[in-house]
Amino acid sequence: MALWDKLMGEIVDIVEWLDDSNNTLAYRFERYQNEIKYGAKLVVREGQMAAFINEGQLADVFKPGTHTLITQNMPILATLKGWKFGFNSPFKAEVYFVSTRKFTDLKWGTPGPAMMRDKDFGVVRVTSFGIYAIRVKDPGIFIKDLVGTDNRFTTDEIQENLRGKIGLRIKEVMPELGIPVIDMEAKVTEMGNRLRERLNPEFETMGIELVEVQVQDIGLPEEVEKALDKRGAIAAIGNMQAYTQYETASSIRDAANNPGGAAGVGVGLGAGMAMGAQMANAMGGAFGGAGGASPPPIPGAAAFHVAVNGQQTGPFDMSALGQAVTSGQLTRASLVWKTGMAQWVKAGEVPELASLFANSPPPVPPAA
Template sequence: MGADNLILLEVLEWFDETGQELLHRLPERGSGEIKFGAQLTVRESQAAVMYYKGRAGDAFGPGRHTLKTGNIPIITKLLSSPWGMTSPLRAEVYFVNLKVFPNLKWGTRDPVAFRDSELGFVRLRAHGMFNIRVIQPVLFINTLAGTMGKYSTEQIEEYLGRVIVSRLNDYLGETLDTLFSLPAQFDEMAEDLKKRLVRDFVRFGLALDDLHINSITPPEEVQAAIDDRSRLGLIKDMDKFVRMKAGMAMEKAAAANSEAGGAAIGMGLGLMMPGLFAGMQTQAQTAPEQVPCSDCGNRIPASARFCPLCGQQQIVLMQCASCGNNLTPDAKFCSRCGQPADRKPAPVICTACNQENLPGAKFCGGCGLKLC
């Protein structure tokens, strides 16, 4: 006779000492015989589910319950005599913790790729917190806990965190345009992301009680570019700013030289300042214009023939009719899609009026219908 056959449950109650258990089963190992008239005590923050013959039977809310034949299907000792006074019909009680489990962590294990409209491809890391609670005890037991005697937040935190990151990837790709506008959108993003995750949690009998985004951080070099842009936004007149910084530096140099007996050097620097200012102004005014690369979006000089980041040819001599890639003069095939370079773009025919439209047209010039 196994050890679990000797279990005779008379008082059933459970206290969560760790604060992290979502579920606890009695008996903890195997199943047991629940004595007729046993006392079941369920706290306000709990629900109890009775399993009999391997199926969920009665569920009990807060209060003290006397287990009798009328409210649970228990076979008595008189009916168990053919099996040596040991009942072959086993039962177990699952206590489910209905409280909110806060401060669970989620985050990206590996950076996720994101195409920024101004910075090109960047890799992001994101971290945050979320709160969960059980809203469907039987569904939670059947889909996640199964026959486990205990189930804690540690066993589900990592999986739910991956689900959150997966939905975040989709959200960023569909809604976010550039990282420069990101810091002001954390609350709005968290609320929209929470709505997307409702169905993912409900199918396990869980509710996503709250979700927070603590940080979304790009690589250090991209962060430096964002900081530089923020500083430039505070400077209204770059020319005046350069003059001011140069004047302050020269003033300090002249003062230091004067204290060391080099008054002549200080006077010489003073005479050079007007010419230096004029040079700085000319340099600022003649700074090369920058444009985004047609392929990766990296900012490059307008006169550049090739992008230093991706190598894309910038001077348009001819373009592929299939994908729009810039081609060299003697190219016979496109280096991107492999189509013949002399292939003519096919016109777009409107299905409503049979009007022939230019390649790439989105609306018909004859009837105004949107072209697929």
């Protein structure tokens, strides 16, 4: 095999690279003992550059085109070799072809959540991922710093390094925007541009240009996503009282459908009341001015507890109870209690609740 390579090296006088891959950044031309004939043709295709290396030192770099390898076309190599009056054929040198096309769809992502302060949600863990594109800008620096003596250098050998650099920098860029986390999806283009501008000087030290960075997704914690859903529900209903009634009726319905989960009913029933109270306080602060005192509770407002599957829930005001009656979740037979009552009694026997059942239909009789 060595003899065949030697014979082919003496016959072939074309130095070229036909790239049949989609991830090769640099390729070392293979020739027996790296011997190249005087007057050989160097073919550099579009999207390529060729660099001559003499004993580890970068010599001449050729752009796309067909070049005749003679002394006049290789001034740096001629100087390194000491060719003052021409040279004898063949000569020894390594030839590296470098792909200068754009390599796209390379993936990046944050190595871990970025901690951000948000005025609505406090400290939030945010993640992000996307794609980026690169191209070789300076073949000499690229070969020296990254390729070395590798005979074929691919994107797989550098992706982990580049992906880590982008993933770390995005943690700096996101807080600098100074916007709520829920608004970041609208700023992904700006984030990508900032990343490219900030990282390009660092990439260029390796002979690489960061052509593009796309931020494709901003990930928020599950609890923040749920809070956003709640906010959307409030906006859709448009009325805090209606929202409270909606939450109460939903919780009673869930408890009736899931007797085994009654232990957590109180939490579910209280969710709507708590949300309504928080929003009401916030609105009161907005309209009443900073530092204003909260008003006292409305005097005489009745608040009843409801027994659901043997568990105490509530207390609920008359409005919430009325909604539960309308939805059929609170009946005359439901047990209720409020402060001052000696024991639990049926809702239909409480005078204060009589008006709630005045217009409601009686229980459906059992099927015959």
